[in-house]
Amino acid sequence: MSAQFDTLPKLRPMRVADLDRVMQIEPAIYSHPWTHGNFEDSIKAGYSCWVIDCAGVIAGYGVLMAGVREAHLLNLSVAAEWQGRGLGRYLLDQFIAIARDSDAVQMFLEVRPSNLAARHLYLQSGFREITVRRGYYPAGRGREDAILMGLVL
Ligand SMILES: CC(C)(COP(=O)(O)OP(=O)(O)OC[C@H]1O[C@@H](n2cnc3c(N)ncnc32)[C@H](O)[C@@H]1OP(=O)(O)O)[C@@H](O)C(=O)NCCC(=O)NCCS
Numbered sequence: 001m002s003a004q005f006d007t008l009p010k011l012r013p014m015r016v017a018d019l020d021r022v023m024q025i026e027p028a029i030y031s032h033p034w035t036h037g038n039f040e041d042s043i044k045a046g047y048s049c050w051v052i053d054c055a056g057v058i059a060g061y062g063v064l065m066a067g068v069r070e071a072h073l074l075n076l077s078v079a080a081e082w083q084g085r086g087l088g089r090y091l092l093d094q095f096i097a098i099a100r101d102s103d104a105v106q107m108f109l110e111v112r113p114s115n116l117a118a119r120h121l122y123l124q125s126g127f128r129e130i131t132v133r134r135g136y137y138p139a140g141r142g143r144e145d146a147i148l149m150g151l152v153l
Pocket of ligand 1: 110111116
């Protein structure tokens with residue numbers, strides 16, 4: 001990954017002051033984006049919220065709810081113009097490490113069946129598809145299923 005960046009990307013905690021930039025990225029990459037309030041609530045709730053900082057520019061971010069036994073990845077995002085350079089994998093690896101440090105023994109996430117890029121990333125990182133949650137996501141017309149994926153930590 002380092003060969004593709006002048007300055008190495010670094011992970012730092014997400015702050016409320018970052019949310020203007022996060023809210024530029026979010027609606028551009030999701031059909032049903034999180035709101036400013038969703039991120040603010042996550043920060044205030046003490047979830048593990050991080051951004052990837054590339055030379056002062058936020059290129060990606062994510063939110064993990066880490067419990068004692070289980071961790072749940074709620075959001076994993078890379079800005080459209082930064083995708084395809086290894087940042088999604090870097091971010092996911094960091095969240096897996098954070099989940100392990102929190103003493104979770106399993107990590108879960110939901111993904112849309114149509115999101116082939118994310119599903120591929122998760123499978124490559126060792127996640128397995130556990131079940132389908134019917135009508136979990138809002139969609140253009142009606143609802144879309146979610147695939148629940150899990151990783152033994
Ligand atoms: C999914 C996402 C986080 C991946 O981030 P990224 O920085 O583009 O991914 P990386 O460059 O780290 O690639 C990692 C792996 O993802 C998968 N991947 C990424 N883009 C892909 C594509 N267009 N098609 C298929 N697989 C793809 C591949 O498995 C890739 O590994 P490989 O290059 O060794 O084949 C990013 O595309 C994104 O933010 N998408 C919009 C938001 C989203 O869908 N988030 C996930 C919600 S569950």
